[in-house]
Amino acid sequence: MRRALLCLVLMLSSPCLRGQAEIGEETARRTEIVRVESALSEEERGVSGELSLDGSYDAAAALARIRDRFMDALLSTAKKELGFAWKLVLIAALCSMTVILSPGRSEKNFAEMAACCMAALLLAGTAESVIPEARETLYRLSDYGKAAFPAFYLAVASCGAGVSASVKYASICFASNLFMELSQRILLPLISVYLSVGITLSLAENALLNAAERLLKWCIVTSMTLFTGGFCTYISLSGVISGSADAVAVKAAKSAISTLLPVVGGILSDSASTMLAAASVIKNSAGVFCLIAVCAICAAPFGLLLAKMLLLKGAAVLSEMGCCDAYARLLSAAGDAMGMLLGLVGCYGVMLFYSFMSGIRMVA
Numbered sequence: 001m002r003r004a005l006l007c008l009v010l011m012l013s014s015p016c017l018r019g020q021a022e023i024g025e026e027t028a029r030r031t032e033i034v035r036v037e038s039a040l041s042e043e044e045r046g047v048s049g050e051l052s053l054d055g056s057y058d059a060a061a062a063l064a065r066i067r068d069r070f071m072d073a074l075l076s077t078a079k080k081e082l083g084f085a086w087k088l089v090l091i092a093a094l095c096s097m098t099v100i101l102s103p104g105r106s107e108k109n110f111a112e113m114a115a116c117c118m119a120a121l122l123l124a125g126t127a128e129s130v131i132p133e134a135r136e137t138l139y140r141l142s143d144y145g146k147a148a149f150p151a152f153y154l155a156v157a158s159c160g161a162g163v164s165a166s167v168k169y170a171s172i173c174f175a176s177n178l179f180m181e182l183s184q185r186i187l188l189p190l191i192s193v194y195l196s197v198g199i200t201l202s203l204a205e206n207a208l209l210n211a212a213e214r215l216l217k218w219c220i221v222t223s224m225t226l227f228t229g230g231f232c233t234y235i236s237l238s239g240v241i242s243g244s245a246d247a248v249a250v251k252a253a254k255s256a257i258s259t260l261l262p263v264v265g266g267i268l269s270d271s272a273s274t275m276l277a278a279a280s281v282i283k284n285s286a287g288v289f290c291l292i293a294v295c296a297i298c299a300a301p302f303g304l305l306l307a308k309m310l311l312l313k314g315a316a317v318l319s320e321m322g323c324c325d326a327y328a329r330l331l332s333a334a335g336d337a338m339g340m341l342l343g344l345v346g347c348y349g350v351m352l353f354y355s356f357m358s359g360i361r362m363v364a
Contacts (some may be wrong), residue, residue, distance in 0.1 A: 048296045072301040073304035088119055116327055142176060179231075191337055197212055
């Protein structure tokens with residue numbers, strides 16, 4: 001009877017007694033961790049590199065490629081939009097000359113209004129191309145998160161952090177969907193309204209419009225800051241609470257195995273530790289890859305939005321040297337709108353980045 005029981009235990013424990021490499025391959029297959037790589041496009045995969053499950057992922061080379069991608073997007077956008085910026089500065093120069101040479105106040109107002117109308121037409125075309133670009137980046141980040149989170153947090157659970165993984169995964173999915181709804185239905189339309197108010201305010205000075213512009217900017221910036229900060233705080237607190245439960249569960253399971261099976265319990269306990277170690281290597285390697293992938297997705301949009309924002313702010317500074325205050329304020333408001341779009345994409349990228357970082361740091 002004892003021999004039969006011993007044979008049964010050895011048969012059940014044979015998967016645990018395999019080499020760590022085989023355990024790693026089995027864990028990768030069961031968690032479908034390759035999803036974190038297959039969810040990327042060809043261009044993004046070329047930047048992030050190949051996922052290595054043995055912990056030898058070359059993150060330094062991937063970061064160098066991300067830096068090059070960001071700089072290429074920044075410089076190419078700057079070269080492409082430099083002519084657009086010079087058009088805005090030229091309009092400001094013509095407006096300033098007209099204002100200086102105009103004999104009456106009505107002619108000055110007409111010159112400023114004409115300059116603002118010309119700039120508004122140019123900025124409308126820019127907004128039509130930039131806002132869809134930001135929306136597409138948000139969708140791209142959301143799609144990657146939906147593809148990578150299940151596989152990644154399943155690998156986290158296989159490391160012994162079952163409670164933490166389930167709690168964080170549910171929280172992250174809820175927060176990600178909520179932020180997408182907030183962005184698409186509220187924040188992006190508010191940024192468009194903010195730009196429209198800035199254009200209207202440049203044509204007709206009004207105290208109510210001034211207050212509305214300040215209120216819109218405060219609402220957009222505060223919403224993004226509070227949502228991102230609250231999300232990171234909640235994920236940190238939930239990880240601390242549920243991590244204690246995971247540690248207790250793992251210790252209790254290993255103690256129970258060693259106690260109930262005096263002969264082979266120690267072997268099974270050590271084998272379980274080997275399995276957890278192999279799964280942890282896979283989890284960490286996949287987590288680092290996911291962090292790099294998020295940066296690879298955000299690199300080009302960041303460069304594009306940053307270049308447009310800097311050019312508009314530079315044109316506003318040059319225009320302010322003349323006599324067209326309303327025109328300079330319009331360009332500054334357009335630059336602020338580009339900065340808000342950059343912040344919106346950055347907030348979602350930070351949320352995904354922190355989500356993967358939190359999973360990497362989980363140890364049971």
